[in-house]
Amino acid sequence: MKVKYLRLEKAVGPLIVMDDVKNASYDEIVEIEMPGEPSRMGKVVQVDHGRVIIQVYQGTANLSLNKVAVTFSGKPMEIPLSREILGRVFNGVGKPIDGAGEIYAQRLYNINGRPMNPVARLYPRNYIQTGISSIDGLTTLIRGQKLPIFSGDGLPHNQLAAQIVKQARISDDKGNNFAVVFAAMGIKHDELDFFQRVFEETGVMNRVVMFANLADDPAVERISTPRCALTAAEYLAFECDMHVLVIMTDMTSYCEALREISSAREEVPSRKGYPGYMYSDLASLYERAGMLKGSGGSITQIPILTMPNDDITHPVPDLTGYITEGQIVLSRSLYQMGIYPPINVLPSLSRLMKDGIGKEYTREDHPDLANQIFSAYSRVQEIRALAQVIGEDELSEVDQKYMEFGRQFEERFTKQGFDENRSIEETLDLMWELLSILPEDELTRIDPALVKKYLRK
């Protein structure tokens, strides 16, 4: 029962409004046709008696109120999925844009997904070796985790993400069982090129699925881009039993698109004009990471966001941090000191780390060791502040040792090359080596037995 409606009541921003529509269903997809224009896709976002508000993915430019034909599909947005998607590139609404033809699939998948039942989840415990010391040692990434990178404009978050993709797969013992799903939202062409080049160079391109919405693509499509990507990830992880790494960048552009639509709908805004439901909306993306009982696959998410004005309390990083299982925070001052990757370990955190490291996973000394490094490095910050006032020479002997520890920590531990892949043992041994700079009785966070076993003076 497909009915065509021929008249729009109103077109404003990304929205169109139609009257006298019968039996429209909430969230259904509509097709909008106009002579001389490619057909567009829209989604019903509100139904009020016969009045229907539709959000148009490709924008409303060049639409007229009279010459339009709108067809209601009666279904939510669905995309076809099969194993053939590996190595392909799609746009934000799941249409192939690499010229290699349509995807033929047995089934269509609703891009909105459904919440995972907590009872059906499998608690993530298996760590992923990324070969990056700051991450492996101090904010360990766990398979099935959602761990975002909080970055700023001009910081090397893309390199870091690329390095993780490049190195994380090598440690995968199952070999060919991994895939990368890449969702680009409002990023620049050269950024996309960078990722494509890295994927090609490392020979993983045939295991990558890309959903690309670039900065000059319609903003509304940014809303569906991560949903298409995550639906593809769920298909690969839970139907094909693959370990999927999902990279979503840039979440800030996504949230701005959300705000744009919200304000066009004249909704009551909350902080900084972002809609009140942004937390729930972000959660509906981030919570799609995880593992399921009875399935061999996993979805690990690395969303990337740029903090406007480097402000971690801005709504986008703030709400993200409340949903994700930790965060990796990049620091501009470290980067300016020439340190790559400029990960500031103090505000960085991996919530799932505690259950994926230690005796059975990495090494017995790892938990205490990480704890001690955090505590020592945070002490370094205090002492540096003091040294700025009274000068380094005036510091006490112990404090001077901390200063030395801080310098070496940044130069030898945090800093590492784009192609440098450190094993977990190397990282842990380096941590001990750095701690040996400090007097032994400063190591209050480590079990004395472990100090005895591992500390070499």
Place this chain on the structure above:
Amino acid sequence: MARYGKIVYINGPVVKAEGMDDFLMREMVMVGEKKLIGEVISLERGTGTIQVYEETSGLRTGERVTGTGKPLSVKLGPGIITNIFDGIQRPLSKIYQAGGEFIPEGIGLITLDEDKLWDVEILAKEGEYLKSGDVFAQVQETSLVLHKVMVPPGAKGRVKSIVQSGAYSIAETLAVLEDGDKHYELKLAQEWPVRTPRPVDRRMPIQKLLVTGQRVIDTFFPLAKGGTAAIPGGFGTGKTITQHQLAKWSDADIIVYVGCGERGNEMTEVLEDFPKLKDPRTGHPLMDRTVLIANTSNMPVAAREASIYTGITIAEYYRDMGYNVAIMADSTSRWAEALREIAGRLEEMPAEEGYPAYLASRLAQFYERAGYVKNLNGSEGSVTIIGAVSPAGGDFSEPVTQATKRAVGAFLALDRELAHARHFPSINWLSSYSGYTTMLEEWFKDNVASDMLSLREKMLKILHEENKLMDIVKLVGEDVLPDDQRVTLEIAKVIKVGFLQQNAYHEKDAYVEPQEQYSMLKVIEKLYDRAFSAVKKGIPLSKVKDEGLFREIIMMKYNATGNEFFQGIEEKIDQYYDNLERVYKEGARNEG
């Protein structure tokens, strides 16, 4: 009487329908062909506004809304403990069986298992007069919980008939009460509307400590049975770990853990961990006293709003049996945001930061459902509420934190700086407070020691003193301070590292009895007194601060084995300083 409305408006979880003249405010309804569960939140000239507890995607105008005639209620009876429910008390394991790994909509209102037979011991006799709240039967629900089956509030009368002890399901009638021409059928389970507090005989004063085994809480900012507490903190400051610690170790009889708009993996972690953990008092699995309510952040927002009420109603039900119940709500901010989201969709006039104007009164109403009470049946029970707050941007001046602060008795402020230094629990000792300290004076006297509170004050004073001194140290360095002030700094460090920091993952350190907390503080006090008097006698700090001794005291949390251990350390302190003072006295005499 079947009553129908016709859907005319859909916007996310908010649906409006016409023809609802006969519906009631707060009535539970079935929405659309899929029979989604919803609740009437406003009525205006035949048009009802409904908040829907399931995903409304695919719902059409013209579909029906059917009334159920009763408000949103929960079923209270055996089978609650060890279970995990969604926001409207549907068991997630049943949803899993029915709908698979991902939660579908339209599975209807399923609740406690009606087929399971419970071993019921009947306590009342025929002809006996029972009033509301009286216990007429009991069931061993889990190894830790004896479930007392009570006459529901409102029902009373003479027992007309009653079954023999034996195996019954919650659907069967066990007894009939006769009160004049009224008859009441009593079953193992009763229903209760979630938004109405269950009645009590009277409230009683708060006077018992809720022992949590967490040093910074029990000693410095104690919680009380029947009290309320808020734990605010930005992301990554350890709210959830603190809540988990309280759920694991506090000495409540029943724990209700509400995961309200939080992470799915965290609920799974509780589900995997709790059955393995043993209650330190009884040795039974902790899960046997725990009920979980999980409405994760990606589950429908309206059910998130309801989950808090579902939790508190279950808590009150077990309180009525005479138990001390603690409910952890993680996080109340998500609940407040659910209110905001729905208010926004209703186009209500927003107050501060888009939150509805009734935010503060709703929060206050919720926290007021805590209390130490005398129940209708004469027993005493309590509900303690511990709510996590997730302030936007970690800024405590935002509306939810402020409104919560007014409603609670204890405020455990988590600190980002401490968390970054991995000082856990990251409870800031300067900005936290507990209004229960003086109310618990007697309890501490009877159960710990008569000087417990004065000792607490002395230690807090050292910490405050340290904070002031640190301002100076930040400017000119530590070396400039006189030695007596440097002793304060050193002792404050011992308190911070050796006492306030507590390792949630260390077998011994995770839980510490109040008596032991006291002994630890006594040792630190002795160290302070002796060190302080030593520097006053002119002995230089480098000698007064003996690395080995200080380290041993800092590490005592991992090594303590009982009273003798603490005595041993105290003796060691005395020996060291006696010796030190003697050497210096002699040195001075020799020089002189």
